[in-house]
Each structure stands twice: as C-alpha cells, then as structure tokens.
Amino acid sequence: MNAADGTGIVDEDWSAWETALAQFSAASGLVVSAYDAQGRRRAGPFLQSRLSELLAASTLWHDDGDGTRFEQALASRAAQEGQASAAFCDELCVMAVPLTLFDEVYGAVVYGWTFSRFTSGMACERIARQLDLSGARLWTQARLESPVSPSRMASHTGLLRTLIDSNTRQKEAIARLNELNRMREVFLATVSHEMRTPLSAISLRLDTLLLSKLDDPVRLRRELGAMMRHVSQEARMVEDLIDAAQTRNGQLAMQPEDVSLLRILRDALSTVEPRAAAKGVALMVASLEQADVLVRGDPQRLQQLFWNLLSNAVKFTEAGGEVGVEVSAGAGMHRVTVSDTGQGIAEQFLPEVFGAFNKQQAQNAEGLGLGLFIARHIVELHGGTIAVESAGAGKGAAFTVSLPALQPEP
Structure with missing residues (x-):
C-alpha cells in the first residue's frame, strides 16, 4: 500500500472516514472535512450549526472557493508540522491534523470555522464582503452562537486524535492481514509450481523408460542421472522450506x-x-x-x-x-x-x-x-x-x- 501519495486509500476507506467525521462534527458542532495528499476534499464539509450553514450558502467551500484553498494550505502544513491552525479573515479559527498509515501521511482532517471569542459587527462585515454575504445577517447569527475557546478547541482536538488513532490502528491491522494473505497465496503458488516441476520431469522420464525395452545401458544411466538431479533439486527445496520455517520461529540449528x-x-x-x-x-x-x-x-x-x-x-x-x-x-x-x-x-x-x-x-x-x-x-x-x-x-x-x-x- 502506498499511503504517501494518497492513492493507497480506496474509496471505501474514505467512506468510513465520512461516517466517523460526521459523528465527530455532530458531537463537537464544528465544520469538518478530510483531504488527501493531493489536496482533494474526500469527505465533508460536515455542518452542524446555523452559522456554518450560512457560510456554506456562499462560495466558501466550492472547489475553487476561498475556504477550500484555505483548508488545502492548512492541510499541507499539518502534513509537515503534525498540526496546524490559522484564522480565516483573522476571525474564524480553523485547525488541521494529519492522517497517517504506517507512519506515512496520506491526508489531513480540517476542522473548526468557529469564532474563538465574541466577534464584532465590523469583523462580520469584513468576512461577509469577501464571501458576498449579508453582513447584517452574519452578525446576527454570530451573536446567537457561543464562541469556542482555545481550551475547548484543545479538547475537541484530543477527541479527534483519539478517533483518528483508533481508525488508523484498524486500517493498519486490515492492511497487515491483507499482506499476510497475499504472502500466503504467493507461498502456495510458488511452492506448488516449483516443486511440481522436478516431480513432473521424473514422472515423464519414468514413463518413457517403462515404455521402452530397457536394453540400452548408456541411455538408462543417462536417464537415471537426470532423475537423480531432479531428486536433488526437490530435496534442496524441501531443505530450504524447513530452514525458512526454522528461521522464522528462531529455531534454525546452529553448532558454533x-x-x-x-x-x-x-x-x-x-x-x-x-x-x-x-x-x-x-x-x-x-x-x-x-x-x-x-x-x-x-x-x-x-x-x-x-x-x-x-x-x-x-x-x-x-x-x-x-x-x-x-x-x-x-x-x-x-x-x-x-x-x-x-x-x-x-x-x-x-x-x-x-x-x-x-x-x-x-x-x-x-x-x-x-x-x-x-x-x-x-x-x-x-x-x-x-x-x-x-x-x-x-x-x-x-x-x-x-x-x-x-x-x-x-
């Protein structure tokens, strides 16, 4: 699995993130989105408050919207720094934490879009002008919602990291099981093919000899010699299998x-x-x-x-x-x-x-x-x-x- 380029996480995995992040959004009241390593939004934005619904009525989270570009830059920073935060228009708090699989970053979760303190009408007017919204309406809605303090945001971040760690452990366990299944299939295919080859050669030579008159000593010696080589080849493969098994369980015999x-x-x-x-x-x-x-x-x-x-x-x-x-x-x-x-x-x-x-x-x-x-x-x-x-x-x-x-x- 190549987690680093963002393509190793299949659609079903992002669907699983949608469920988890939607639950986190409902529990925290924050706007939540997930991005892959290429900066493509793969889940969200999940909206829970009237303020976020009002913001979503603008072009904020369109593919080329100011909010999308803001989140993409924050997700990129989180991939480098482990966590990132910034304020949109110096007012709305937005944070990001990376998503990793086997220590490789493949995306990030961006969350927040809340005021960290009671805002002003002038600040709401500034945000509204950038998003082509009604400043009065944004100010009215902002006054009805409580700001999310830094300490409360830290609690939400801790909850999100716990959720991410749990999902990551589950994905890594599944990936390891898939790899074990793949190795088992390779093992069975390799062993069955390679060990069948000398046995087939021996069987063919024996069939040929049994159909002949067995009156040519030179030919008999030649065929028996070839069969002995096939037997030796088969014996070496069996010994390799035994040695490999003993190596894996730490029981390879040593007499120094x-x-x-x-x-x-x-x-x-x-x-x-x-x-x-x-x-x-x-x-x-x-x-x-x-x-x-x-x-x-x-x-x-x-x-x-x-x-x-x-x-x-x-x-x-x-x-x-x-x-x-x-x-x-x-x-x-x-x-x-x-x-x-x-x-x-x-x-x-x-x-x-x-x-x-x-x-x-x-x-x-x-x-x-x-x-x-x-x-x-x-x-x-x-x-x-x-x-x-x-x-x-x-x-x-x-x-x-x-x-x-x-x-x-x-």
Whole structure:
C-alpha cells in the first residue's frame, strides 16, 4: 500500500472516514472535512450549526472557493508540522491534523470555522464582503452562537486524535492481514509450481523408460542421472522450506565452533567449480592461502551461506563472464565479497533482495527464492551483516558478508 501519495486509500476507506467525521462534527458542532495528499476534499464539509450553514450558502467551500484553498494550505502544513491552525479573515479559527498509515501521511482532517471569542459587527462585515454575504445577517447569527475557546478547541482536538488513532490502528491491522494473505497465496503458488516441476520431469522420464525395452545401458544411466538431479533439486527445496520455517520461529540449528573462513570458502568453491566450468564462467579468486582467517560459527551453515552466494553468481552470469571472490581480514570483522558480471539488480529491487520468495525471473527458472532470505539470517545469527550492491540491470552484483573476527586467547 502506498499511503504517501494518497492513492493507497480506496474509496471505501474514505467512506468510513465520512461516517466517523460526521459523528465527530455532530458531537463537537464544528465544520469538518478530510483531504488527501493531493489536496482533494474526500469527505465533508460536515455542518452542524446555523452559522456554518450560512457560510456554506456562499462560495466558501466550492472547489475553487476561498475556504477550500484555505483548508488545502492548512492541510499541507499539518502534513509537515503534525498540526496546524490559522484564522480565516483573522476571525474564524480553523485547525488541521494529519492522517497517517504506517507512519506515512496520506491526508489531513480540517476542522473548526468557529469564532474563538465574541466577534464584532465590523469583523462580520469584513468576512461577509469577501464571501458576498449579508453582513447584517452574519452578525446576527454570530451573536446567537457561543464562541469556542482555545481550551475547548484543545479538547475537541484530543477527541479527534483519539478517533483518528483508533481508525488508523484498524486500517493498519486490515492492511497487515491483507499482506499476510497475499504472502500466503504467493507461498502456495510458488511452492506448488516449483516443486511440481522436478516431480513432473521424473514422472515423464519414468514413463518413457517403462515404455521402452530397457536394453540400452548408456541411455538408462543417462536417464537415471537426470532423475537423480531432479531428486536433488526437490530435496534442496524441501531443505530450504524447513530452514525458512526454522528461521522464522528462531529455531534454525546452529553448532558454533572455531572455523577457518578460508577453508569454508575453498570447500564452497570446489562445489560450484564444475558448474562454472560447464557454463564457461571464470572463477577469479584471490589467494586463499594467506594467514588463516578464523571466525566462530557453524561450518555447515557458513558453507551453505557461501555456496548459495557463489551458486547464484554463477547462475546469473552468462558464458564468458566472471565470478570473483575477495577476502579482507580485519581486526574486528572479516569481509568476504562475492561479485559477478551477470545480469545485475535494478535499483528498485535492491531493498527486496533478502526477502522470502523473491526471485529474479529472467534466469532463475528453479528454486523458491529462499536462498538469500536464509543466507541473511545465517549471517545475522553469526553476529554479522550482509549487503548487496549493483550498478543496475546487466551490470553485475556484489554481495559482501562481514563476520566478527575470532579474537585470539590472551
């Protein structure tokens, strides 16, 4: 939901505001309107007094009326300042408070249009001339209504803020439920599609073999090898689902020990080297034979982390491209950067890279999009950080993992 531009609140939501603000107007006797972030009146004006009805008989609240422009300016100020007040023609008190959703301002409520003190005939005449009303009639009506003192207006403001807070909490709860439902739908659609793919391939190969004479050992070995790859793919997805579930509930298994970061990287590289060679992607690795770089961590989880980063780098790099690994040892933190010259990441997608079920569809034809989500949590469980940089689509990407250095015994 994009609340900041005013378009994220649908008509039904403004209709709900109409009911709430009409009740507030009836309880306070004030004129009340609601504006969106573009300055369009979306509810009101709600009128309760004879004075406000007399003012409404003029052009005051027409789309291009003086009152509408006055309220729009006040609503804009409230969005910046949190609350705003002003006096129309130096006499009629008008106030505004912002409307927010998830801390983003999407509009404002403007209220008031009352005298804060007993006015004069000259003041009413001045207002009447600007609105093309009868000054005598306005003065007569003004004398019949009690002014609203600043302390009383403050009480009305407190009541309005309570009403707004209540409605805002309800809207945010509904928005979160809608987002959870959307994520559940994405989860089910992604899992069902991705896990069906290798199963369908296995089933097709088995059907083909069963219809054949099974007298070609070379073909049998080839087909069984392909099925084993599909089984491995399916097993990885199941493991990712289990790891993601354990990550969310804080139960991801960890068995920390003193480990060599360079050994972890060498093992992860040996796993992806065959795939890189088959694809024609060069692995540019700075020397891993330097003085040992030690960290405190789970060796299997760390290898899972770097295998994931290296595997993604190879996957998203075309033949002839390069994948680089650079280790930078530090007194407090050790850093490992895995970079590639592949398809890169568009700027608007960078904040979403480490989310669950986020996939770069252009080349990621397999997997659930959980690898980087799990990788981020593995790094965080080790007290480290992971960051991504990319100059844009087609310009490669670089992932930098920072892990606390193992301090030597005194």
